[in-house]
Amino acid sequence: MSSDQVLIRSTACAIVDQLNSGDVTPLDLLDALEKRIADVDGKTNALPTLCFDRARSHAKALMQKPAGERGLLAGLPIPIKDLTNVAGVRTTQGSPIYKNNIPASSDILVELIEANGGLIYAKSNTPEFGAGANTFNEVFGPTLNPWDLSRSAAGSSGGAAVALATGTAWLAHGTDMGGSLRNPASFCGIVGLRPSIGRVPHSPAFKIDRNLTVHGPMARNVEDLALFLDAMSGEHPADPLSLPRLTISFLSAARSGKRPKRVAYSPDLGITPVDPEVAAITRKAASRFAEAGVIVEEAHPDLREAHECFHVLRAFDFAVTKAALLRNKRDQLKPEVIWNIEEGLKLSVEQLERAEAQRLAMAARTLEFFENYDLLLTPATIVPPFPIEHRYVAECAGKKFDNYVEWLGIVYAITLACCPALSLPCGFTASGLPVGLQMVAPSRGEAQLLAGAKFLEDILGVRGTTPIDPKAAPR
Template sequence: MAADLSLIEKSATDILRLLKKDEVSPLDLLDTLEARISAVDGHVNALPTLCFDRARKHAKALMKRPKEGRGLLMGIPVPIKDLTDVAGVRSTQGSPIFANHIPETSNILVENLEAKGGIIYAKSNTPEFGAGANTFNEVFGRTLNPYNTKLSAAGSSGGAAVALATGQAWLAHGSDMGGSLRNPASFCGIVGMRPSPGRVASTPGTKIDATLGIEGPMARTVADLALLLDAMSGDDHRDPRSLPAPKRGFRAALRSAWKPARVAYSPDLGITPVDPEVKEITRRAAERFAAAGVIVEEAHPDFSEVHECFGVLRAYAFAVTKAELLRTHRDQLKPEVIWNIEKGMQLTMEQLARAEAQRQTMLQRTLKFFDSYDLILTPATIVAAYPVEQRYVAECDGFTFPDYVQWLSIAYALTTVSCPALSLPCGFTKDGRPVGLQIAARPHGEDQVLIGAKMLEDILSLDTVRPIDPRG
């Protein structure tokens, strides 16, 4: 079977059904993706590194197994974000320092995905070391928003989001610290989820107990995202943070009878300005929950310490993981990364202890909040897509941010308290830019997030299954 471009308009769950019935093969899917990438990626620069020879080798080996031994994904291709190593494939982290790095071993996450039947065929573009929510770097250049190629795709999982939105992927891997799964999902009209820390096993970095930066799934629909999260979930002895897979899978959770009874909407979590149009679009979407008999009230936990707390913990993470690069390759690092490393190296023990105490206090407030509400809903990002030349959002609704990170606080507040959070497409601005609604639950509450998101996805009836061609 040659490339069949009609396949790109199908959901990942539809593709899985076709694989189970032998109506398509993993090789057919790779042929289709290669043709689609050839047609559109030159306009958006989402997947700068391709590894189709490696992918076909893995697909042929998978096809020799009986169907019941092909894993949950059964040969569905998945691109990996370029912060994560894939054995034998150029893995740059978006940095000139690693521009020619080819790792000998894969990240645990990649090994586990391949064991579940995922076929790795590409690396998706990311900003240098994932820093800054705009996907550009000195190795591969800018990734462009497919809804308007003059605009940012956000980041840091920008390449993954654009690949999904343009039909160059059915499922995609991403990662998230300050919203890096949720921001590009919001800007590109797809679904991106930050799970609870430990839900997805990955190779630990320098700080083996890190819980701010985590791996997660991206897709065009909630059901597809649940499929990939099922494939990603599970413990691994090499990652001491990792959690066992839940007894009931996430796809099964979508078929359960549970539904939220009471949800909170907050336009700003009390901590950030928000573009008025984004605020109105997300408020209208949240209020649609009432159509399913769900009580919607305006409320949020107290996150008043989050800017100081997250700023310190993020800087500490940069110092722990990147201080040696600052000493040896300073001239090859972008200024935002240098600023974050230096900030971390100047921290005192008093500042670190205060930040940890603030995090614990905010977590306790958040847990109490979820005694009253099943979910909290907010804008996923405080603005819609902005000009790609703009490195980050410096100002919003008359407020000027003190650094390149604080515009992300509506996402990083939930990171700080370890809540699973998802960005769901919920509408468009008057000039056609996608807007995402953030949906979050208490820690380990991925089931509730996915069920709530699927309910609202059905109510809103936004057609995100079919990808778009890049628009100038």
């Protein structure tokens, strides 16, 4: 195996150790990534925009500091999702409207990542405005699942997940409203975390207290995920919702060996159909906790209002953020985005009042649920990766969905409950496609979530299944 291949297959934590010891340089990593992208990304289309010149310039400036004093990431390259601004780098949001947009300044999260030693070398693909859990758009086309190139990588952080799965990234940035960090992680066999509201600062846009969407880390394993969460976290005056950095690192929490005492498993949260194979794989994974003496019970909080509540609050968010585009650029918007905006513009104050009250009630009931359980486990997605030509999942287990987002209820219910949640690789279907287990903790409980996820990851033994070379569809 070549030295480049050894680097590509190393963990992010191991790479950071080598950067701090001086065994490798940030420029070595950029060279290895550029070669790997040339070898595999043409098959998957995960990273359509590259900025290696910018990354090398930042690397040379960082290398003026002594090794060990270059931040938590120490010169590790990071791709940023194409919804988030990076100064001087094409940022399209997956929309023809912004296909030539080059922002003059970066999001404060990007500035924080760079201040912690991250080098931005690429933008990862996303559906238009992040709408929909299948990564395709009119600017760059679809991103394909490397486990089977005929399948979807999910979304909206699909490009980020595929980059991790194929070895064109060690860590990756994403965002999540209705599962956009968790669904692609599940479909691609990597780990994606939706943190608590405020854990990761970002530049406010359109509404100062928007909180359905959060930014978060993606990685190939739990320890790497925790490392990146440490580098992304912290209070920032430009984001009024941002939380102070904790005194103990998330990486230390992940490595603590602390096990939960009692966990709950639910195949469906009482609100959604689930593919039987996915249910069986996730149930078996959850039951493995019992081998270590953890009590595993079937239970879930009462989230019965999730579909109605999310439909209203998501539509309102689209109206607030995209109504001007509907008025002025309607012909350049995809049908799903138009539908979302129009649904939002039709809302009454009474509907918003009802949805906010529903969310408050679900969050309260979920917090009460966690008085008896340390973690809640569910499928991260209700189906295995579906054919890329399907824009979304129209039905599951005999139930037809009313709209293009209803199939995501198992993840957006957790969004509404204000809980941190991650998708952990937990097994494969009979046809060899990855399945993720959603692991949920109470609000601001990332430390116990990461500890429990690392504990189960060790039991399941699936760590190290990525990166892979993209695979053609089985004949």
